Amino acid sequence: MSNILSVFNPSPSRDLAPSEADCLPCTLIQSVFAIGGGIYLNSSLPFTEGKENKIDFKKHPLWWQKSVRGIGILLIGLGAYRFGEVGQIVYKKKFE
């Protein structure tokens, strides 16, 4: 079912079964998304504006830029961890 539709028609709460947690495409997508998002947040792209690529320090103070970059590093870490889990799932499927 769609994730958006399940907001309006919520299914009962439940824990995910191990077979659902070992979903290869889901883990791979999350890994790619986390690494991509982390790289984007670590670049200066979220803060620059216009053709001159100037940073408005009132809108984006230094503490904010550092926090966003920190979140970016965490996301890259999460992506790498999930990529490791992708390897584990593939290994389990091939050799066990």
Added chain:
Amino acid sequence: MSADHTRDPCPIVILNDFGGAFSMGVIGGCVWHGIKGFRNSPYGERGYGAISAIKARAPVVGGNFGVWGGLFSTFDCSVKAVRKREDAWNAVIAGFFTGGALAIRGGWRHTRNSAITCACLLGVFEGVGMMMQRFMAQPTMAPQYPDQPLTA
């Protein structure tokens, strides 16, 4: 707890949500900008004004909706995978991240306000959805058994 095999894997659900949100945005954008273009055009040019407003703006609205839907679905799947649980909090957390991520270029105040607003809105939607489900559910009635014959 057994696995739910009726669900598609996350990448397909994300694509599905992106497409659904895009279509919804395009349809809504056609209605909205059609009326707006019609009203803002001079007499005699109203039909043409409505069509050109739809052509110019409806795909943009669709794109905005699509980005929101795709991002929300991606965050929802990610939160579900990290928490290993499916409940109402997933949507609220995903809404918080979606609102924040979409507003990040607007500065820290904009990001904070947008994330909190989006999370609250989704929390309200979830609550209303649950309330409606309870309201629409059939009341459980005790089974009616025939009277037992009297024994001597």
